[in-house]
Amino acid sequence: ETGCITFDPGYGNTGACKSAITYMDGEKGILRYRGIPIEQLAEKSTFVETAYLLIVGRLPTSEELTRTSVMLNDFSLVHENMKAFYQNYPPQAHPMGILAAMVNAMRSFYPELTDLDEEMNNTFLRLISKIRTMAAMSYKFSIGQRVTYPQPGLCYCANFLNMMFDNDVVPYHVDQDLVRALNVFWILHADHEQNCSTTAVRVVGSGRVNIYSAISAGISALWGPLHGGANQAVIQMLEKIHKDGMTIDQCIAKARDREDPFRLMGFGHRVYKTYDPRGKIMKKMCDIVLAKVKRDDPLLDIALRLEEAALEDSYFKDKHLYPNVDFYAGIVLRALGIPTNMFTVMFAIGRLPGWIAQWKEDMADPEMKISRPRQIYTGNTVNDYIPIDQRR
Ligand code: SDX
Numbered sequence: 134e135t136g137c138i139t140f141d142p143g144y145g146n147t148g149a150c151k152s153a154i155t156y157m158d159g160e161k162g163i164l165r166y167r168g169i170p171i172e173q174l175a176e177k178s179t180f181v182e183t184a185y186l187l188i189v190g191r192l193p194t195s196e197e198l199t200r201t202s203v204m205l206n207d208f209s210l211v212h213e214n215m216k217a218f219y220q221n222y223p224p225q226a227h228p229m230g231i232l233a234a235m236v237n238a239m240r241s242f243y244p245e246l247t248d249l250d251e252e253m254n255n256t257f258l259r260l261i262s263k264i265r266t267m268a269a270m271s272y273k274f275s276i277g278q279r280v281t282y283p284q285p286g287l288c289y290c291a292n293f294l295n296m297m298f299d300n301d302v303v304p305y306h307v308d309q310d311l312v313r314a315l316n317v318f319w320i321l322h323a324d325h326e327q328n329c330s331t332t333a334v335r336v337v338g339s340g341r342v343n344i345y346s347a348i349s350a351g352i353s354a355l356w357g358p359l360h361g362g363a364n365q366a367v368i369q370m371l372e373k374i375h376k377d378g379m380t381i382d383q384c385i386a387k388a389r390d391r392e393d394p395f396r397l398m399g400f401g402h403r404v405y406k407t408y409d410p411r412g413k414i415m416k417k418m419c420d421i422v423l424a425k426v427k428r429d430d431p432l433l434d435i436a437l438r439l440e441e442a443a444l445e446d447s448y449f450k451d452k453h454l455y456p457n458v459d460f461y462a463g464i465v466l467r468a469l470g471i472p473t474n475m476f477t478v479m480f481a482i483g484r485l486p487g488w489i490a491q492w493k494e495d496m497a498d499p500e501m502k503i504s505r506p507r508q509i510y511t512g513n514t515v516n517d518y519i520p521i522d523q524r525r
Contacts, residue, residue, distance in 0.1 A: 150327065150335075152326070152327070152491065152494060153167075153190070153494070154166070154167065154187060154324060154326075154487070154490050154491060154494060155167075155187075155324045155325060155326045155487070156168070156326075157325070157326050157404055157405075159402070159404035159405045159406050159407070160406055160407065161407065162405060162407040162408050162409065162410045163410065164325070164410045164411065166183065166186055166187055166323065166324055167186050167187065167190055167191065169186065169192075171320075171321065171410055171411060171414070172410065172414065174186075174320050175317050175320050175321060175414050178316075178320060179288075179289075179290075179316050179320075180289060180290060180315075180316045180319040180320050180323070180483070181198070181201060181202060181205065181288075181289050182198055183319075183320045183323050183486065184261060184323065184485075184486035185197070185198065185201055185253060187323055187324050187486045187487055187489075187490040188253055188257055188486055188489055188490045188493060189253050197253075201253060201258065202288070202289070204255070204258045204262075205258055205261060205262040205289055206262075206283070206285055206292075208255070208258050208259045208262040208263060209262045209263065209265070209266055209283035209292065210263075210266065210282070210283065211263055211266045211267055211270065212242045212243075214242070215235065215238065215242065215267075216270075216280070218231075218234065218235065218238065219231070219270055219271065219274040220274070222274070224275065226275075227356075227474060228268065228271040228272065228275070228474060228475050228478045229352065229353075229355070229356040229362075229477050229478055229481070230356075231267075231271045232264070232267060232268060232271065232352055232478055232481060233349045233352040233353045233356070234349070235267045235271075236260070236264065236267070236345055236348050236349045236352060237345055237346050237349035238345075239259070239260070239263065239345040240343045240345040240346060243256070243259055243345075244256070245343050246343070246344050249493065249496055249497055256344060257489050257493075260344070260345070260348060260485060260489065261485055261486060261489070262289075264481070264482050264485055265283075265289070265292065265293045265296070265482055266283055266296060268293070268475070268478045268479075268481075268482060269281070269293060269296035269297045270296075271475075271478070272297055272472065272475055273296075273297075278300050279300070279301065280296075281295065281296045281297075281299045281300065282296070283295075283296060287307065288312065290312045290315040290316050290319070291307045291309075291312045293315070293482075294307060294311065294312065294315065294469070295307060297470075297471070298470060308425065310421070310422075310425045311422065311425060311426075311469055314418055314421060314422045314425075314465060314468075314469065315469060317414065317418060318415075318418070318462070318465055318466070318469075318479065318483065319479075319482060319483035320483075321411040321414060321415060321458060321483070322411075322458065322479075322480050322483030322484050323483055323484065323486050323487050324484070324486065324487025324490060324491070325484075325487065326404070327491075328360070328403075329354050329355070329357070329359075329360045330351040330352070330354040330355040330360060330361065330484065330488070331351065331484075331487060331488055331491050332354075333350045333351050333353070333354035334347050334348060334350060334351035334354075334488045334491060334492050335491055335492065335495050335504070336350075336504040337350040337351075338492045338495055338496065339495060339501065339502070339503045339504040340503055340504075341503075344489070344492060347488075347492055348485065348488055348489070348492070351481075351484070351488045352481050355477060355480060355481055355484065356477060358398070361459075361477045361480040361481065361484070362477050363398050363399055363457075363459040364399075364459040364462040364463050364466070364476040364477060364479075364480060365463070365473055365474065365476040365477055366398040366399075366459075367398045367399035367436075367459050367460055367462070367463045368432065368463035368464075368467065368473050368476065369398075369473070370395075370396075370397075370398045370399075371432040371435050371436060371439075371463070372432065374435055374439075375431055375432060375435060381435075381438050381439055381442045382442070384397070384439060384442075385397075385439075385442050385443060385446050385448075385449075388400075388443070388448075388449075389446070389448040397439070397443060397449075397454070398459070398460075399436075399456055399457060399459045399460030399461075399462075399463075400443060400449070400454050400455065400456055400457065400460065401452070401454040401455075401457065402455070402457045405455065405457065406453035406455075407453070407455055408455045408456065409455065409456060409457040409458050411457075411458040412455070412456040412457055412458050412460055412461060415458060415460075415461040415462055415465060416456070416460075416461045418461070418465050419433055419461050419464045419465055419468070422465055422468035422469065423464075423468050425468075426468050428468065430464055430467060430468065432463075432464060432467070433461075433464050436460065436461060436464060440456055440460070462476070462480075463476055466479055
């Protein structure tokens with residue numbers, strides 16, 4: 134039925150639900166948000182407009198987009214008392230753990246969602262606006278710099294970059310080409326059907342907990358290296374290849390070897406059995422942003438050669454393993470100056486509108502039931518309790 138996933142053993146535990154938000158064809162490499170191809174949105178839309186499309190179900194009028202942008206600006210500050218959380222984290226705390234906690238803490242500072250009928254309501258806008266501020270705050274605290282506050286004259290993406298990199302002695306110069314690249318990066322990540330973290334949001338949300346806690350569950354699920362954590366794992370893999378001087382042939386051989394822990398991160402996908410359409414766009418963005426920052430990145434050269442070799446290799450061809458969205462994402466983020474341990478946080482900011490849209494789809498369904506997957510029992514048959522003095 135519509136709404137939350139019911140894992141029906143008849144589907145071999147790949148439960149399915151009905152949703153009207155995102156369409157994927159894993160064989161043909163198609164991805165559409167509310168029917169609009171990802172390629173058109175990446176070329177013509179902005180992240181805020183795409184967020185509106187996903188959550189409301191249609192593109193906004195000019196007035197609606199302006200009002201949304203104004204509200205995102207109005208909601209961009211974080212309660213000053215939340216700084217105390219950041220001040221008490223150990224310096225090595227991972228920003229994904231901090232983000233999951235901060236979003237969950239929002240329920241203690243901001244009102245519960247009341248009116249789902251409001252198409253794009255304040256709670257959604259509060260989350261979308263503040264996640265950006267909270268992410269930048271974790272970076273500033275980690276490098277011991279004073280927090281840079283959001284600026285009223287900057288758009289959503291420019292504000293984030295400014296909050297990350299502006300400081301009291303070296304003002305950050307907002308480059309519109311890099312702002313465009315960040316819009317595209319977040320558009321590509323905005324939703325992806327019933328992936329691991331979206332499923333977590335819907336399952337946790339089905340218990341009717343507040344939206345902040347449901348989203349926090351999605352952030353935690355995204356953190357894993359097989360999911361959103363892969364963008365950080367790809368860069369760490371490429372850095373290791375570069376540092377150790379591994380040849381491409383060695384990498385391919387190790388990735389094929391089931392006994393070898395080396396995995397080709399950024400390759401393979403549960404749904405796409407062809408090139409991830411987002412990966413194609415992300416690959417093109419590498420050249421654009423690197424040219425803009427006038428820097429070569431040796432990791433891009435390794436990634437390109439690794440992709441070429443893997444796509445020719447029988448193991449990867451036979452298993453339909455292609456680059457996914459994460460394979461080139463890290464190169465783009467490095468060129469934007471984002472530190473590696475913030476890569477998955479960047480994914481989370483992008484995926485938030487999709488999580489909200491999918492959560493809303495469930496909450497709007499009066500028939501929606503709590504998620505309660507069943508199991509196929511494989512344990513002991515019935516037996517009796519053995520007193521401890523008789524146990525061997
Ligand atoms: C994301 O679901 C989504 O939509 C996720 C996402 C989103 O937008 O939300 O697209 C974001 O999470 C992308 C994926 C990022 N993760 C990585 O790049 C990590 C590296 N990739 C793999 O670990 C793997 O491909 C998974 C986890 C993504 C999928 O693994 P599965 O479930 O095993 O996929 P599969 O069944 O298609 O694998 C087929 C075979 C298996 O071998 P056999 O059991 O047939 O012998 O290919 C093997 C896999 O072991 N395989 C790999 C491999 N990925 C799969 N072998 C070597 N290197 C790899 N990267």
